[in-house]
Amino acid sequence: MKDLLNLITPEEALYLLKSNFNVSLKAAEIELSQAFGKILAKPVEAQENLPPFSRSTVDGYAVFAEDTFGATETFPVLLKLRGEIGMGEVPEFTLGPGEAVRIFTGGALPEGTDSVVMVEHTEQFDEETIAVMRPVAPGENVIAAGEDFKEGEVVLEKGTRIRAQELGVLAALGYGRVTVYKPLKVGIISTGDELVPVETKLKPGQIRDTNAYLLVGRILDLGMQPVYFGIVPDKFEELMKAIKAALSETDIVLLSGGTSMGVKDMVVDAINSLGTPGVLFHGLAIKPGKPTIGGGINGKPILGLPGHPASALMVFERIGVPFLSYLSGLKSSYEPRVKATLTINLPSKTGQEDLYRVMLTQKEQNYLAMPLLGKSGLINTLTRADGYVIVPLDLEGLHAGEEVEVILF
Numbered sequence: 001m002k003d004l005l006n007l008i009t010p011e012e013a014l015y016l017l018k019s020n021f022n023v024s025l026k027a028a029e030i031e032l033s034q035a036f037g038k039i040l041a042k043p044v045e046a047q048e049n050l051p052p053f054s055r056s057t058v059d060g061y062a063v064f065a066e067d068t069f070g071a072t073e074t075f076p077v078l079l080k081l082r083g084e085i086g087m088g089e090v091p092e093f094t095l096g097p098g099e100a101v102r103i104f105t106g107g108a109l110p111e112g113t114d115s116v117v118m119v120e121h122t123e124q125f126d127e128e129t130i131a132v133m134r135p136v137a138p139g140e141n142v143i144a145a146g147e148d149f150k151e152g153e154v155v156l157e158k159g160t161r162i163r164a165q166e167l168g169v170l171a172a173l174g175y176g177r178v179t180v181y182k183p184l185k186v187g188i189i190s191t192g193d194e195l196v197p198v199e200t201k202l203k204p205g206q207i208r209d210t211n212a213y214l215l216v217g218r219i220l221d222l223g224m225q226p227v228y229f230g231i232v233p234d235k236f237e238e239l240m241k242a243i244k245a246a247l248s249e250t251d252i253v254l255l256s257g258g259t260s261m262g263v264k265d266m267v268v269d270a271i272n273s274l275g276t277p278g279v280l281f282h283g284l285a286i287k288p289g290k291p292t293i294g295g296g297i298n299g300k301p302i303l304g305l306p307g308h309p310a311s312a313l314m315v316f317e318r319i320g321v322p323f324l325s326y327l328s329g330l331k332s333s334y335e336p337r338v339k340a341t342l343t344i345n346l347p348s349k350t351g352q353e354d355l356y357r358v359m360l361t362q363k364e365q366n367y368l369a370m371p372l373l374g375k376s377g378l379i380n381t382l383t384r385a386d387g388y389v390i391v392p393l394d395l396e397g398l399h400a401g402e403e404v405e406v407i408l409f
């Protein structure tokens with residue numbers, strides 16, 4: 001069997017993919033309640049100050065701070081009480097010197113006041129007077145109008161992924177509808193005569209399609225739309241038909257299996273015979289994942305992932321996630337990372353990037369990264385993993401006790 005020649009680095013592979021393919025993203029205006037996980041197609045500005053009026057952050061009395069200066073428990077300052085501001089009301093009067101008004105948490109401060117004394121630092125002196133026992137500074141216990149966001153300010157940039165936080169701010173600013181990119185449609189094809197659907201009672205030699213579900217999960221995680229085109233046997237014509245169908249309905253196609261140099265591994269030939277540019281690379285200086293194929297047809301990219309489940313997922317993490325994030329319109333790639341201390345030595349060949357799945361445990365203030373060693377045909381290293389560590393190309397390995405960056409998945 002021939003070995004793969006001309007291995008390229010994962011970064012070179014990403015560069016080739018990014019420079020050859022670009023999806024023209026469609027934008028659509030949707031309801032805010034449907035926007036979770038989507039990507040903003042336009043920047044969002046504050047249409048008004050947030051908060052729109054100065055608000056109290058406590059229950060107490062709105063005052064003019066200077067009036068309270070010098071107040072102590074023994075020598076409280078007496079202020080004239082001008083009634084109370086109900087929640088949701090706008091006070092119609094202006095407070096004069098030496099006056100206070102009852103206010104609740106979140107209530108709007110009236111003109112003439114600049115701070116709020118907490119109720120527990122006051123006493124009711126008589127019906128019309130309160131005694132203030134502690135001074136407040138101007139602005140104390142108040143959120144000023146526009147303190148959160150100023151009218152006209154860009155609150156969220158184009159390309160921002162909408163998380164819970166973004167939903168909250170969009171709601172606060174009155175955006176019931178937002179313009180987002182239509183999620184990328186990612187086609188998934190599994191290849192192999194031995195593969196059968198999940199519900200199948202296995203006959204000898206059969207294996208249930210695992211990779212498609214690994215990929216569906218991660219694509220959903222990225223806020224994209226997976227489209228499963230099923231299992232294709234190792235037959236050239238059927239493979240061509242499936243790739244064509246997937247390309248016509250989706251923005252990018254992920255294949256798994258059929259990437260190595262076996263007699264039946266015909267993915268390369270299928271991609272090359274369907275159009276240009278065809279296969280751009282076959283073989284990465286990466287472990288697992290060496291037989292990975294990258295290319296595309298008529299502007300649509302195709303990524304051929306190795307069949308072993310751990311290889312398929314690790315290549316998807318290393319190449320697929322940044323490439324799909326790039327295509328999706330995200331302003332920056334979405335790969336959460338944590339620092340952790342490596343528990344054992346990790347060997348690596350120079351000139352090859354090694355991707356080690358790791359389990360994280362907490363030790364005092366730090367995380368420990370425990371590598372999960374195992375063949376890439378096993379699935380248990382994936383289910384136990386919290387993320388992975390990259391041993392860079394130019395290193396012969398990493399040492400126990402070293403601080404590493406764990407990319408979470």
Ligand SMILES: Nc1nc2c(c(=O)[nH]1)N[C@H]1C(S)=C(S)[C@@H](COP(=O)(O)OP(=O)(O)OC[C@H]3O[C@@H](n4cnc5c(N)ncnc54)[C@H](O)[C@@H]3O)O[C@H]1N2
Binds near residue numbers: 259260262291307309
């Ligand atoms: N003589 C050599 N053999 C192999 C080499 C090599 O260099 N020389 N490379 C090995 C490496 S590394 C990998 S990775 C695999 C890649 O294999 P393929 O991409 O060609 O995939 P298959 O041969 O179709 O399958 C490999 C393995 O994975 C199982 N598989 C495939 N698809 C799925 C799926 N959707 N769900 C679950 N399991 C799947 C398949 O049954 C095989 O066991 O090649 C090595 N061989």
Ligand code: MOO
Binds near residue numbers: 286291377
């Ligand atoms: O590259 Mo294979 O993907 O090492 O198991």
